[in-house]
Amino acid sequence: MARLLPYLLLMKLIIAIIKPFKLDDVREALVPLGIQGLTASEVKGFGRQKGQTEIYRGAEYQVSFLPKVKIELVVPDSLADAAVEAIHEAAHTGRIGDGKIFVLDVERALRIRTGEADDAAL
Amino acid sequence: MQHVEPGDVAWMLVCTALVLLMTVPGLALFYAGMVRKKNVLATMMQSFSLCALISVVWMVLGYSLAFTNGDAWIGDLSRVFLNGLGANWDKAFTLGAGTANPLPMHIPESVFVMFQMAFAIITPAVVTGAFADRMKYSALLLFMTLWSLVVYAPVAHWVWGANGWLNAMGIADFAGGTVVEINSGVTGLVCALVLGRRLGYGQENMAPWNLSFAVIGASLLWVGWLGFNSGGALGASGRTGMAVLATQIAAGGATLSWSFSEWFLRGKPSALGAISGAVAGLVAITPAAGFVLPGPALAIGIVAGALCFWSVTVLKPRLGYDDSLDVFGVHGVAGIFGTLATGVFAFGPLSATEALPNGAYAGGLHLLAVQAAGVMATLAYAGAASFLLLKVTDALVGLRVSRDEEREGLDIVLHGEQVF
Numbered sequence: 001m002a003r004l005l006p007y008l009l010l011m012k013l014i015i016a017i018i019k020p021f022k023l024d025d026v027r028e029a030l031v032p033l034g035i036q037g038l039t040a041s042e043v044k045g046f047g048r049q050k051g052q053t054e055i056y057r058g059a060e061y062q063v064s065f066l067p068k069v070k071i072e073l074v075v076p077d078s079l080a081d082a083a084v085e086a087i088h089e090a091a092h093t094g095r096i097g098d099g100k101i102f103v104l105d106v107e108r109a110l111r112i113r114t115g116e117a118d119d120a121a122l
Numbered sequence: 123m124q125h126v127e128p129g130d131v132a133w134m135l136v137c138t139a140l141v142l143l144m145t146v147p148g149l150a151l152f153y154a155g156m157v158r159k160k161n162v163l164a165t166m167m168q169s170f171s172l173c174a175l176i177s178v179v180w181m182v183l184g185y186s187l188a189f190t191n192g193d194a195w196i197g198d199l200s201r202v203f204l205n206g207l208g209a210n211w212d213k214a215f216t217l218g219a220g221t222a223n224p225l226p227m228h229i230p231e232s233v234f235v236m237f238q239m240a241f242a243i244i245t246p247a248v249v250t251g252a253f254a255d256r257m258k259y260s261a262l263l264l265f266m267t268l269w270s271l272v273v274y275a276p277v278a279h280w281v282w283g284a285n286g287w288l289n290a291m292g293i294a295d296f297a298g299g300t301v302v303e304i305n306s307g308v309t310g311l312v313c314a315l316v317l318g319r320r321l322g323y324g325q326e327n328m329a330p331w332n333l334s335f336a337v338i339g340a341s342l343l344w345v346g347w348l349g350f351n352s353g354g355a356l357g358a359s360g361r362t363g364m365a366v367l368a369t370q371i372a373a374g375g376a377t378l379s380w381s382f383s384e385w386f387l388r389g390k391p392s393a394l395g396a397i398s399g400a401v402a403g404l405v406a407i408t409p410a411a412g413f414v415l416p417g418p419a420l421a422i423g424i425v426a427g428a429l430c431f432w433s434v435t436v437l438k439p440r441l442g443y444d445d446s447l448d449v450f451g452v453h454g455v456a457g458i459f460g461t462l463a464t465g466v467f468a469f470g471p472l473s474a475t476e477a478l479p480n481g482a483y484a485g486g487l488h489l490l491a492v493q494a495a496g497v498m499a500t501l502a503y504a505g506a507a508s509f510l511l512l513k514v515t516d517a518l519v520g521l522r523v524s525r526d527e528e529r530e531g532l533d534i535v536l537h538g539e540q541v542f
Contacts, residue, residue, distance in 0.1 A: 054329055056394055057448060058435030061327045 010119060011106040012080040013072065017045065017099040018091040020069045029090035030073070033082050036122055038073035049097040068099060074106050076119050124214045127228035130357035134233050140349025141240035145247045146173050148346055152339025152401075153251050156394075156447050159331040160531020161255045162541040168250040171259075172266055176243040179270050184242055185235055187275035191221050194287035196276050207231055218284020225284065227356050237353055238278075244350075245274055245302045251447030252310030253317050256522050259536045265515040273309065273507045277301050277500055293496045294468050294483040296365065297354040299409025299461035300500045307454020308501050309508040310445055316512045317521055319444035321528050333393055340397035344373055347404045351411035361472055365411035368419035369404065372411075375423030376403020376430075383431045395431070402430035402452050406460035409493075410467065413483055418467035425463075426456045461497050465490035 018026060023040060030038065044065040051064040075083050084101055092098060111121040150169035154162045176184070186201035200206065215231040218224045227234065246266045250257075278301045280286040281293055288300070295301065320328065330336060352365040380399025381391040406426035407419055414422070434451035445451060468489060470481025483489060515521055522528075527535040534540055 055388060055392070056329055057398060058388075058439060059328070061329050063327065063329070 010077050011074055011109060011122065012077060013074050013104040013106045014080065014083055014087070015102045015104070016071050016087050016091065017043070017068050017101075018071065018087070019093065019098060020067055022091040022093075023069050023071070025090040026071065026087050029086040030083060033079060033086060035073060035075060035079070035083060038071050041070045041072075043068050043070045047097070047100070066097065074109060074122055076122060124216075124226045124228055126212065126214045126230060127357065130228040131230070131233055133358035133362065134229050134237055134353060134356065137349035137353030138233070138237045138240050140346045141237070141244060141353065142173070144343050144346035144350060145169050145240070145244045148339050148342035149244065149247050150339065151335045152343060152397075153254060153336075153447055155332050155335025155337070155339060156251075156330040157254050158328060158531070159541065160533055162331065162533060163539055164259070164532030164536050165250070165254055167259070167537060168254075168262060169247045171263065172247045172250070173243050175263060175266060176246060176270055177239060179267055180235075180239045180242045184270050184275050185238065187271060188242075188278040189217065189234075189238065189283055191218060191285055192279065192283065194285055194290065195279070197279050197283060204235065207235070217282075221284040223284045223289070225356075229356065234356070241298060241302060241350075242270060242274055242278075245298075245306050246270060248302070248306040248453055249310045249313060249449060252313045252445045252449040254446040255320050255532065256317055256528055257313075258520060258523055260519045261515050261521045264519055265511055265521075268511045268514065269309065269508065272511060273504050274301070274305065277305055277504065280499070281496065288492075288496050288499065291492050291495065292483065292489070293492050294413050294464050294473075294489060295409045295461065295496065296412035296464075297351040297408045299405075299457050299464065300496045303405050303408055303453045303457025304461065304497060304500045305504045307450045307452075307457050308505045310449030311443070311454060312505050312508040313512065314443050314445040314450070316509065316516075320446065321525060323444045330394065337393055337397055340400055344400055344404065347373070347408075351404075351408055354412050361412050364415070364472060367416060368411045368414055369407050371416050371419045372407035372423030372426070373400050373403040375420045376400060376406065376427030379424045379427030380431045381427075383428050388435075398430065398434070398448070398452060399427040402426045402456045405453050405456035406463065408457070409461045410464040413464055413468040413472055415467075415469050415472075418463070418469075422460060422463050422467070426459055429459055430456050458497050458501075461493050462490065465493035 044067055046064055046066060051062055051066055054061050054063055080103060084103060087101055109118050109121040146169060150166040154165045157165050181204055183202055186199055187197045190197035190200050192198040212230060214228050215234050216224050216226045246269060280288040281295050281301050283289060348366050348369055351369040352362045355362040355365060377396050377399040381396050384395040385391040403423040403426050406422050410422055430452050433455040434448045438451050466485045468483045468485040470484035473481045473483045475482060512521060523535060
């Protein structure tokens with residue numbers, strides 16, 4: 001069974017870290033694909049952008065963690081590539097700090113209200 | 123004997139409310155917005171507690187020391203616990219009755235006591251910005267009680283008391299350039315030096331936690347300052363209107379000059395810069411309002427904004443002291459500048475009396491020299507006396523919280539509460 005698991009996986013978890021002001025663009029790009037829901041969180045972090053400098057009455061502070069939005073969504077395998085591409089296009093500005101997208105396998109899904117499982121639960 | 127004018131009484135009570143509004147919630151919000159999240163309530167408590175404390179101190183002893191006749195240096199004890207106020211409660215008050223320099227008003231003494239009380243409250247509240255984030259609450263209460271009696275009351279007596287020696291020299295200080303601004307500014311500087319820098323100063327991020335609080339606080343200060351400066355006329359008159367107008371013009375000019383200086387030299391006109399500029403202009407016009415015309419008011423504002431931008435962004439880092447919220451850099455520097463500028467720009471006819479139709483105060487070398495003497499005397503006395511009072515307070519209760527307490531934050535350590 002363990003050896004067969006990779007072939008049975010039918011869902012992907014997509015995690016994207018994006019610029020906060022791109023959240024609505026990303027949502028608008030995903031909905032036409034048939035994505036039924038996503039979770040967004042306000043997060044802080046750093047990447048190659050390495051924070052920014054803020055100046056208050058002449059005192060400079062290096063702010064090393066910048067605000068970003070993290071979105072998480074689980075999609076059927078068949079939609080994963082299209083969803084990643086949609087996020088890529090919608091969140092892209094070409095400037096440093098645009099963020100990253102990660103795709104992970106998902107083992108199970110369950111809708112709490114009805115008990116529906118896997119693809120039917122998404 | 124002059125009579126009570128209802129218009130003057132009404133206006134002076136409005137001014138009193140406006141000045142009180144500058145401390146609570148004006149200064150409380152202005153300062154609390156600029157500190158870190160762990161010190162917000164403690165900072166607000168400083169202004170709020172001083173509002174309560176100084177009301178009592180002023181009633182018990184402060185008013186008597188500041189405004190009774192006494193001698194050139196200090197008042198007497200005839201108004202301790204406001205003794206004697208009941209005898210003339212509905213009569214028009216004359217400051218310095220029986221002296222060579224009486225100042226008749228058309229308001230009862232109760233209104234004068236209360237208006238001056240609001241000044242006695244806001245002056246130590248301004249000082250708290252210098253030691254924000256690190257002073258013990260017990261030390262605050264003890265130091266400010268002593269300071270109000272040993273520093274504020276005598277300096278107010280020198281400048282505004284009928285027998286005060288600076289008043290006798292002819293100093294022009296309409297609303298407190300020396301008594302309020304230089305006094306609080308130099309005391310703040312001494313506090314910052316004696317208490318030392320905040321832990322992590324220069325290394326850690328000490329960015330303001332919520333500048334929108336500071337913008338609201340500064341806006342309340344701006345509006346309240348119209349009453350602060352024009353109340354110096356002690357009634358409703360043409361001079362009152364001129365003082366309001368000069369105040370507004372100077373604040374506008376200073377806001378613009380700080381903002382444009384910052385925009386040119388640092389790339390962006392910040393909100394913190396705009397409100398700092400406004401306060402600098404309001405401070406600088408404080409001694410001058412009621413003595414100057416609109417043109418000089420604009421010049422005073424424009425210079426004050428750029429000057430204070432320089433003092434907090436260039437001078438302070440170079441000298442290395444940690445005046446947390448720039449009490450000296452704004453109130454001290456603009457107060458000195460404004461007091462001297464009054465000596466140059468005072469327009470005689472605004473202070474005309476029946477005896478002196480050309481005005482008691484006119485700009486010129488003589489007045490400038492008197493103003494400089496007032497600046498030096500206030501700097502020297504407030505600086506030295508504050509230093510001694512801080513040492514006394516330190517010996518009795520200790521001035522500063524411990525290292526660990528400072529790291530944890532004053533809200534939880536001193537007051538057992540958090541802002542959220």
